[in-house]
Amino acid sequence: xxxxEKEKEIGKSSARIAVLLAxxxxxxxxxxxxxxxxxxxxxxxxxxxxxxxxxxxxFNATIDVDNVTDLNSGQFDLSFxxxxxxxxxxxxxxxxxxxxxxxxxxxxDSDTVRVLxxxxxxxxxxxSGSLAEIEFEVKGNSGEKSTLNISNExxxxxxxxxxxxxxxxxxxxxxxxKVSVNAPTYVxxxxxxxxxxxNVTDLNSGQFDLSFxxxxxxxxxxxxxxxxxxxxxxxxxxxxDADTVRVLxxxxxxxxxxxSGSLAEIEFEVKGNSGEKSTLDLSNRxxxxxxxxxxxxxxxExxxxxx
Numbered sequence: 143x144x145x146x147e148k149e150k151e152i153g154k155s156s157a158r159i160a161v162l163l164a165x166x167x168x169x170x171x172x173x174x175x176x177x178x179x180x181x182x183x184x185x186x187x188x189x190x191x192x193x194x195x196x197x198x199x200x201f202n203a204t205i206d207v208d209n210v211t212d213l214n215s216g217q218f219d220l221s222f223x224x225x226x227x228x229x230x231x232x233x234x235x236x237x238x239x240x241x242x243x244x245x246x247x248x249x250x251d252s253d254t255v256r257v258l259x260x261x262x263x264x265x266x267x268x269x270s271g272s273l274a275e276i277e278f279e280v281k282g283n284s285g286e287k288s289t290l291n292i293s294n295e296x297x298x299x300x301x302x303x304x305x306x307x308x309x310x311x312x313x314x315x316x317x318x319x320k321v322s323v324n325a326p327t328y329v330x331x332x333x334x335x336x337x338x339x340x341n342v343t344d345l346n347s348g349q350f351d352l353s354f355x356x357x358x359x360x361x362x363x364x365x366x367x368x369x370x371x372x373x374x375x376x377x378x379x380x381x382x383d384a385d386t387v388r389v390l391x392x393x394x395x396x397x398x399x400x401x402s403g404s405l406a407e408i409e410f411e412v413k414g415n416s417g418e419k420s421t422l423d424l425s426n427r428x429x430x431x432x433x434x435x436x437x438x439x440x441x442x443e444x445x446x447x448x449x
Contacts, residue, residue, distance in 0.1 A: 145373065185211075186213075187305055188208045188209065188307060188309075189205065189206065189218075189273065189308070189310070190206050190309070190311075190334075191203055191204075191205060191290045191292060192204045192205070192206045192272075193290055193312045193314050195309065195315065196244075196314070196315050196317045197227065197278070197314045197315070198316065198341035198342075199279070199342075199343060200400065201278050201310070201314070202275055202277055202278070203276045203290060203448050204272040204275050204276070205218065205220075205235065205274045205275075206273075207237065207270060207297075207420065209269075209270060210268065210305065210307075211266065211268075212305075213237065213242075213266055214260070214261045214267075214298055215260045215261060215298045216295075217256065217294065217295070217373075218293070218294065218295040218296075218309075219257075219260070219294040220254065220292055221253055221285075221290075221291040221292060222254075223282075223287075223293070224281065225281060225282060226280070226286045226287065227278045227279070228279055229249075229276055229278055230278065231276075231277040231351055232276055233275040235273045235274045236272035237267040237272070238268065238270065240267045240269055240271075241383060242274070243259040243260060244257065244258070244259060244274060245260035246292075256294070257273075257274055259273055259346065262315045266299060281343065282343075284316055284341075284438050284439070284440075285315065285316060286315070287313055287314065287316075288313065288359045289313050290311060290312045290313065291311045292309050300348075305381075318440055319340065319439035320338075320440050321339050321405065321429070322340075322441070322444070323442065323443055324338045325422055327361065327447065328446070328447050329410070331411070331412055332410065333409075334405050334407055335422060336367070336406070336408075337350065337352070337367065337389075337406045337424075339367075339369065339404070339439075341402060342399065342400065342402070342429065343398070343400050344398030344433070345375075345398055345399045345419045346397065346398050346432045347393060347429075348391050349388065349390045349391070349429060350388075350405070350425070350426065350427040350428075351382055351387070351427070352386065352389065353386045353421075353425060354385060354386075354420075355421070356413065357414055358413060358414035358420040359412055360410065360413050361381075361409070361410055364408050364409075365406065365407045365408070366406060367406045367447065368403070368404060369399035369400070369401055369402065369403035370399070370400065370401035372400075374405055374406070375392060375393065376389065378390050386407070389405075390407075390433045410446075414448045416448050416449060417447065418447070419447045419448075421443055422443055422444040422446065427441050
């Protein structure tokens with residue numbers, strides 16, 4: 143082989159080796175950078191409103207934070223529909239066992255609270271937990287919704303630098319109020335029936351007619367109910383006809399009962415024979431809140447059978 147041809151062949155081989163080395167370098171660099179990118183993605187700071195999907199009476203929402211480093215202070219506005227839910231208190235959060243103090247909080251407007259958090263100077267919280275815990279009361283009716291929206295948000299580290307974070311809202315839906323006749327399936331001689339209520343908010347007054355087959359069972363007394371420890375007084379009750387009693391309940395003015403329990407307890411005596419049945423049916427029914435507005439509710443009847 144001529145000298146010129148050898149030189150050309152050597153040149154081609156060198157070029158191939160150079161290209162191969164370059165490709166290897168690119169692959170190595172890619173695998174070196176990849177873990178760094180993955181690590182950065184894993185350490186992204188997230189803040190989100192953590193609230194129950196369905197709410198009734200009172201409930202808490204936490205402002206959760208993940209993967210934060212050297213958190214020293216921060217602020218956020220939390221907005222909501224105040225005709226559906228309303229804030230009653232804001233309490234400190236906690237990140238991996240370290241308390242996150244509330245510097246101050248106040249209503250920015252009727253639908254928004256502003257919250258400022260602040261650690262002691264040069265003290266930082268690291269890890270995951272919550273920035274604050276927000277207490278709410280339900281004001282709306284069954285099925286109504288409220289977004290819990292975060293805005294005007296900022297986190298600051300111990301070097302007074304902003305901490306980049308992704309912020310996420312949440313939404314709550316008001317559980318429906320349910321009223322039901324709670325009676326034994328089988329009865330003999332005397333028995334009691336409670337008119338149960340679940341998920342009621344600011345109940346102040348109400349009424350209902352309870353109908354039955356008076357040849358099978360008959361009412362002898364109506365007593366007050368109780369909702370989460372609060373007595374529900376009987377304003378009056380009377381026989382509307384031989385097969386129906388009308389019951390009126392009334393709390394003191396501006397006093398409302400919240401939660402679950404009973405509207406009234408009704409005492410019966412058995413009049414019929416073994417195997418006879420009576421439906422216990424609710425009609426002419428209404429619940430009213432402290433603002434003199436009707437409370438929407440689902441009402442359910444019951445049935446008893448004489449032993």
